[in-house]
Amino acid sequence: MFSNRYIIIYSAIMVLVVAAALTVVAVQLRPAQQYNQRVEKMQSILASAHIESTVKNAEDLYNKYITTAFVINEAGDKEANANAFETDLSKENSKAVAERHLPVFVCINDSGSLYYILPMRGKGLWGPIWGYMAFSSDLKIIVGAMFDHKGETPGLGAEIDTDKFEDQFIGKSIFNEQGEFVSVKVVKGGAPDGDTHAVDAISGGTITSKGLEDMIRDGLSPYQNFFQQIRDSVSSQNTSEE
Amino acid sequence: MSALKLLSTPLNKENPITIQVLGICSALAVTVQLKPALVMALSVTVVTAFSNLIISLLRNTIPPRIRIIVQLVVIAALVIIVDQVLKAYVYDVSKKLSVFVGLIITNCIIMGRLEAFAMAKKPWPSFLDGLGNGIGYGLILVIVAFFRELLGSGSLYGYKLIPASFYEMGYMDNGMMILPPMALITIGAIIWIQRSKNPDLIEKQ
Amino acid sequence: MENLLNLFVRSVFIDNMVFAYFLGMCSYLAVSKTVKTSVGLGIAVTFVLLITAPVNYLIDTYLLKEGALAWLGPEYADLDLSYLSFILFIAVIAAIVQLVEMVIEKFSPPLYNALGIFLPLIAVNCAILGASLFIQEREYANIGEVSVFAVGSGIGWFLAIVSFAAIREKIRYSNIPAPLRGLGIAFILTGLMAVGFMSFMGITL
Numbered sequence: 001m002f003s004n005r006y007i008i009i010y011s012a013i014m015v016l017v018v019a020a021a022l023t024v025v026a027v028q029l030r031p032a033q034q035y036n037q038r039v040e041k042m043q044s045i046l047a048s049a050h051i052e053s054t055v056k057n058a059e060d061l062y063n064k065y066i067t068t069a070f071v072i073n074e075a076g077d078k079e080a081n082a083n084a085f086e087t088d089l090s091k092e093n094s095k096a097v098a099e100r101h102l103p104v105f106v107c108i109n110d111s112g113s114l115y116y117i118l119p120m121r122g123k124g125l126w127g128p129i130w131g132y133m134a135f136s137s138d139l140k141i142i143v144g145a146m147f148d149h150k151g152e153t154p155g156l157g158a159e160i161d162t163d164k165f166e167d168q169f170i171g172k173s174i175f176n177e178q179g180e181f182v183s184v185k186v187v188k189g190g191a192p193d194g195d196t197h198a199v200d201a202i203s204g205g206t207i208t209s210k211g212l213e214d215m216i217r218d219g220l221s222p223y224q225n226f227f228q229q230i231r232d233s234v235s236s237q238n239t240s241e242e
Numbered sequence: 243m244s245a246l247k248l249l250s251t252p253l254n255k256e257n258p259i260t261i262q263v264l265g266i267c268s269a270l271a272v273t274v275q276l277k278p279a280l281v282m283a284l285s286v287t288v289v290t291a292f293s294n295l296i297i298s299l300l301r302n303t304i305p306p307r308i309r310i311i312v313q314l315v316v317i318a319a320l321v322i323i324v325d326q327v328l329k330a331y332v333y334d335v336s337k338k339l340s341v342f343v344g345l346i347i348t349n350c351i352i353m354g355r356l357e358a359f360a361m362a363k364k365p366w367p368s369f370l371d372g373l374g375n376g377i378g379y380g381l382i383l384v385i386v387a388f389f390r391e392l393l394g395s396g397s398l399y400g401y402k403l404i405p406a407s408f409y410e411m412g413y414m415d416n417g418m419m420i421l422p423p424m425a426l427i428t429i430g431a432i433i434w435i436q437r438s439k440n441p442d443l444i445e446k447q
Numbered sequence: 448m449e450n451l452l453n454l455f456v457r458s459v460f461i462d463n464m465v466f467a468y469f470l471g472m473c474s475y476l477a478v479s480k481t482v483k484t485s486v487g488l489g490i491a492v493t494f495v496l497l498i499t500a501p502v503n504y505l506i507d508t509y510l511l512k513e514g515a516l517a518w519l520g521p522e523y524a525d526l527d528l529s530y531l532s533f534i535l536f537i538a539v540i541a542a543i544v545q546l547v548e549m550v551i552e553k554f555s556p557p558l559y560n561a562l563g564i565f566l567p568l569i570a571v572n573c574a575i576l577g578a579s580l581f582i583q584e585r586e587y588a589n590i591g592e593v594s595v596f597a598v599g600s601g602i603g604w605f606l607a608i609v610s611f612a613a614i615r616e617k618i619r620y621s622n623i624p625a626p627l628r629g630l631g632i633a634f635i636l637t638g639l640m641a642v643g644f645m646s647f648m649g650i651t652l
Contacts, residue, residue: 127585426638437626
């Protein structure tokens with residue numbers, strides 16, 4: 001009762017109508033979706049520096065506390081025409097280290113302390129994980145950390161985004177006494193007391209703990225030249241004050 | 243059938259989950275908390291209602307040979323729209339639902355209702371039938387989520403209900419309720435209760 | 448290599464499609480009356496998963512993802528078609544199922560007789576679409592990981608339906624409370640099996 005010609009024309013029209021409708025919807029809603037993603041990113045950055053924010057006030061708080069944000073390269077020089085906030089780490093991580101854009105966010109909180117917030121992204125057992133880590137102005141200690149992963153069934157996912165896990169990083173250091181970069185290890189079965197370069201692994205999540213450890217080390221190591229610059233300037237300030 | 247009846251039979255005697263055994267796939271994983279379950283229920287209701295309406299409007303023009311493809315395209319298009327809207331307006335919930343929004347496409351309720359109802363009936367009754375089935379499905383989802391969130395996390399819709407003093411006296415949230423198996427067992431219990439109230443629903447041996 | 452092995456074990460046992468995500472429940476409940484048919488369906492699902500998941504992965508990576516069209520030229524680098532992924536995935540699945548059916552019918556009539564009736568069912572099996580969506584969501588790095596995940600999920604699903612059918616064959620002779628008969632006990636059984644499968648979670652990978 002329906003000819004082949006009818007069927008072909010019918011499907012062609014259907015595909016066109018559907019494609020047009022979906023494109024219109026997607027284009028219309030894209031600004032709102034991108035805004036949501038921006039707000040989420042702002043909230044994560046603020047959270048690593050212990051600033052609570054809600055969806056509503058995130059943008060204001062971000063503009064208030066994150067005073068500057070810039071992008072450096074591996075040599076530690078600033079890249080003038082790159083935007084730190086818009087830098088997509090999943091793309092940067094696939095480039096060679098020397099070509100990566102490395103974002104740095106500078107936060108000044110209510111008590112006037114200056115923190116450097118650095119982003120990182122890696123791979124857990126079940127998909128991507130990412131996070132932000134805040135360092136004191138002399139880079140000696142970690143003042144806060146925030147990790148996240150894509151949400152799936154609760155209880156099955158690795159619990160790296162809990163306060164209990166994240167707060168372990170506070171007070172740890174990524175440099176040893178000689179000032180060499182050693183990162184922070186995630187130790188299965190519990191970190192030894194007083195070890196400032198290790199935290200306890202999450203239970204039952206060996207691969208994710210390993211992935212997190214790799215993420216911290218690989219995410220921070222390209223910044224070493226930048227770290228050196230900061231520490232040089234801090235120590236020269238200290239000497240001039242004395 | 244009257245409009246009211248079209249809407250109300252899927253809630254109990256023709257419930258898509260507990261009687262028709264349709265559409266269990268995409269839904270149980272979102273019943274850990276009430277809020278995602280409500281959003282999911284709403285999304286499914288919108289998709290069933292409108293796909294029923296659209297297919298019913300088109301029913302005389304669809305060539306039978308490509309019937310299934312046409313249905314799938316209509317459903318998929320609606321689901322994409324729902325997904326985009328969720329991402330734009332309730333971002334936190336859409337993150338929790340993750341892939342399960344996409345899986346509404348293969349939710350058998352929708353295909354089932356299209357085949358069984360919308361292909362043969364007028365648009366308005368089809369729309370109501372879709373609405374009713376969506377709500378009947380959502381109802382089960384919400385009941386399951388209610389118990390799982392209350393017993394599993396001691397809260398409802400994200401608000402803590404069990405007072406802190408209970409915890410001090412030794413009350414503990416039942417962590418088991420959060421895990422997937424309890425969703426299945428909760429549904430089993432719902433079926434048990436529903437069928438003991440309506441003995442004519444009991445399956446013959 | 449170690450990573451792939453982990454992924455395989457995990458997708459078969461721990462993140463089992465049926466017990467952890469409730470995917471493919473409709474056909475799981477409907478076709479598990481006897482062991483023989485469920486073996487057929489299980490094999491068909493694994494087979495189709497193994498073909499559709501890598502194809503959809505390639506489509507996602509080279510057509511849909513943000514910047515995926517960069518190979519066409521720099522002016523396409525900013526295009527993001529990921530909103531079309533649901534509709535393309537389901538279209539690919541439907542087309543491949545159809546194709547597989549025709550190929551099997553032509554080249555292996557015995558296999559067709561065994562699997563044939565199940566193939567159309569599979570197009571709307573949530574486990575198939577679910578696998579493609581999980582791959583997109585979890586950002587698997589390469590086609591090797593994708594194939595391993597697909598086979599693992601398929602085998603996990605196969606295991607689930609076959610063992611469930613075996614239990615169901617036995618339970619036919621048991622004395623079950625009337626309202627629980629059939630569907631009710633099926634849900635509770637699946638829940639208990641899921642509890643069993645959860646013990647694999649203790650395996651640290």
